Amino acid sequence: MSQIDRYAYTSRIRHLDPAQKTGLAALVIILCLILPRPAVGVGAVLWMGMLTVWWGGIPLPVVGRVLLAEFLFLLLAVVGVVLSFSWEPPPVGFWSLQLGPLWISTNQGSLALAGLLVSRAFGATAAMNFLALTTPFIDLVDLLRRLRVSPVLIDLMDVMYRFVFVLLDSMGRIATAQQSRLGYATRRAAWRSSGLLASRLFVDAYQRSQRMQTALASRGYYGDLRVLPLDYRHDGRVYLLTAAVVVSLLLAGSRA
Template structure:
């Protein structure tokens, strides 16, 4: 099981309806993207982290392991805003407005990433996918995503087994052997995945597959009061941001 899935299944918020968590983290995500970066981005990140590390009891280590990759990508991508290309000779020069724009991009994107990751760390995909058809998503699309999600674990297990066998035969002892082993690993995974997909299709057809996979979904209570409470933090963040803008304009 992936670390992010293990954290989602261990979270106390797993028993909370995905719609409630979607309103909570989705509303904060909209605030991070639509409102001015300052102070909306820090407020969104603070509210999301407080809720996740507090009541949801998300492991800080699990969040750090899941967030370092996207945050590093955001940081390195924003470095290009520090320079400008132009002039008569097309020279590369420092952009005086670059640091402010880079800080805005980092703040907005980091807050948005926090909302998305914390939703994933509290909501197992197996609890979310079956409910997506109820909001109008095509059943074929949802089932394709579910099958890919389930096949992912089988593929990762196969890759681990093949890599262990290759390492036992000194397949990674030097650079040339490493390149050859990685190529063989990729080829074997492709062949096995294709064969497994064909066998899965034949198995579904033999069981009378009619175009829809019926799965058992845990019934979770969805109360209007819970949805309203989940939307309250986003409203407060928006109100605080608007008040800050008016105060700043007045000064």
């Protein structure tokens, strides 16, 4: 999480209006979902990968590694769609492999369906990568605030995001303290230390929340975490870029 966060903060388009970046990513995701052609997903991956690297300034190896991991995950997810397992021989028209009494089979329809599913999901994932790697979480929260999402939800997201890092920090310190006293020297000790760490973190989170409540009250908190909206750069060229991406994906989706 912190790595994604770091890339998002150092992205070249960090200060671009998150509404523009989210709009582009959302359109790509919608097109991937509604256009039933694998070329759309492939086109989306190419567009989004390119924009993340050349426009967003995220290193190519980073984007490549993220995409590869997601692609492998998606491949695993469609194994059930591609392959059929049966104790009886498959019907005519299926390619099959017999392993003892077990028949593993597939056919062209299953492969096409799996290809479509993978390409759709991969295209949508690439659009999400673009957003996640170029837009810090606080910008997305700020966008939700502008979109008039419930303040309670926004406040919760804000504080939870902050607490994730505070608790990760606590967890690191407690684990180090345990290690220094051989807390993870044996499997049995490791189990015990992990349990103690989890319970300690729970108490820590509770105590911190109490102290944060006090600190917020000292700055005039009365139930609403009001903060200033962030400043962003609004770039008219993004609309042209978005239009180019949308038109090319529509063309890829309509070609027979």
